[in-house]
Amino acid sequence: MSPDLTLPYDGASPEFASRPVWCGRGSTVIGAARIGAQAWIGDEGVIRADGQAVVLGDRFWLGHRSTVHIATQERGTDVGDRVTVGRNSVVHACTVGSDVVIEDDVVILDGATVGDCIVIEAGATVYPRANLESGFVYAGSPARAQRPVGPEEVAERAERLREQAGDSAPIPPAEAPETEESVFVARTARLRGRVSLGAGSSVLFCCDLNAEVGPIVVGADTNIQDNSVIRTRGEGVVIGRDTTVGHNVRIADSRIGARCLIGIGAAVAPGTVIADDVMLAAGATTDPGQLLEGGYLWGGRPARILAPLDAGKRSLMSRIVESYCVHGREYRQAQAELS
Incomplete structure (x- = not known):
């Protein structure tokens, strides 16, 4: 097999x-x-x-x-x-x-x-x-x-x-969103409902974006990494440009700003508002309705300010976005060659 x-x-x-x-x-x-x-x-x-x-x-x-x-x-x-x-x-x-x-x-x-x-x-x-x-x-x-x-x-x-x-839950059929050529959606990702993907954005392998209730709007050059789940139950999810959503992240109805990094395994609760320029540490969680002020590293359960975002962290966040833009182009070509 x-x-x-x-x-x-x-x-x-x-x-x-x-x-x-x-x-x-x-x-x-x-x-x-x-x-x-x-x-x-x-x-x-x-x-x-x-x-x-x-x-x-x-x-x-x-x-x-x-x-x-x-x-x-x-x-x-x-x-x-x-x-x-x-x-x-x-x-x-x-x-x-x-x-x-x-x-x-x-x-x-x-x-x-x-x-x-x-x-x-x-x-x-x-x-x-x-x-x-x-x-x-x-x-x-x-x-x-x-x-x-x-x-x-x-x-x-x-x-x-x-x-x-045991067995996982049944996997519902995916929809093929209309996207421009610069967008990468992995063949094993599942998108349903009103999903809008900005230019240069990437949805990686086995992600699940369910916008059957509220919309999901993803900004330009933003990457959503493997096995992350975004599911709306109300007003929807908006994610700004140049943002990284790490592996196995869970996001409910919320607003996430530009130039953010949502760390591996984090969980963003309904009603969360994350300002521009925020790093949310791996494994962190937010409380419903929590506001994360920009310019800081947040972490913990629930998230709290750990440190200001220094030049090193900002540079790391930028490099990740750039590398995933490259990954997206390479994976689009590799998937096309399988067809």
């Missing part, structure tokens, strides 16, 4: 040590990904190696709507054997050992090192450059050691996580 969509990137195509045990609906594998024997990829699982390599060991198991990605210019992702990832989790530009259980809604960030024989409990965030020592259960944001754990419990929790995954 093969993924629903495989694409080369910069001349590199995915390599599998053997045919995967299972590849779910909408499963997507991109670029320089090397995947070991007996892999299992859930519905709308995304493995994206566009710029650096992703190396996954034997018996890798990726739950529904989870994402494995890299830091394009800086760092790949390297995962050992017998690693189980739950639903709606992100493994990003990091190193993960063998015999590791990563439960649902976990985010592992750039430069983190996760040792062997570890359980990371549901909802945890592993901060950039963190070092998780082998043989412990970790939880919280940031993830901290809670107690020792042995191989038998790790194996039991891996099996339980796999058994609990």
